[in-house]
Amino acid sequence: AQSVTQLDSQVPVFEEAPVELRCNYSSSVSVYLFWYVQYPNQGLQLLLKYLSGSTLVESINGFEAEFNKSQTSFHLRKPSVHISDTAEYFCAVIPMDSSYKLIFGSGTRLLVRP
Amino acid sequence: GAGVSQTPSNKVTEKGKYVELRCDPISGHTALYWYRQSLGQGPEFLIYFQGTGAADDSGLPNDRFFAVRPEGSVSTLKIQRTERGDSAVYLCASRSGLAGHTDTQYFGPGTRLTVL
Secondary structure, rough: OOEEEEEEEEEEHHHHEEEEEOEEEEOOOOOOEEEEOOOOOOOOOEEEEEEEEOOOEEEEOOOOEEOOOOOOOOEEOOOOOOOOOEEEEEEEEEEEEOOOOOOOOOOOOEEEOO | OOOOEOOOEEEEOOOOEEEEEEEEOOOOOOOEEEEEOOOOOOOEEEEEOOOOEEEOOOOOOOOEEEOOOOOOOOEEEEEOOHHHHHEEEEEEEEOOOHHHHHOOEEEOOOOEEHHH
């Protein structure tokens, strides 16, 4: 069985400060890793994903995540956040032996304050 | 182009009633998923369709839940004898099915079901 843990339910941060949202997973098989974002009153959107190759992946809006196999982590970072980054962020995995169903963590609410 | 759409956006029903939730995937997408998101939780997998058939229904909580996709496009999630614990946001997602795991799953806005 697989599970995804997001220990921080809420992360408050000031605008232009750096942020890290933590994600750890547990799996007996290899997985693909994802971060989805849900802006207020909007649906889930893919932010970035790791499938293979370079362990550092980036999104178009300045977020990055690094796959660490030994620590089974996929933390999300941004060096300088904006008010518009306020949203719920979900880490998820797809086990490689599955029907490509996403297994989500419980989410982290990022609150960016001016 | 049009994304995944779900109707209704909100559904309020009484305990014991039957409800149907509809999902219109992105045109041409062969893979379709249903998830359920309870308050304060991440989405949980319910069922996966590849074409018309349910390829994985291991996430359906019990036999009150059933889903169909008769023509390989629109899908309907059906819940019989609703219970208050069924209250949640039901999400639908689709992907093209052309590249398996590398396809992005695109989510609809969800249907918020409230069972009184």
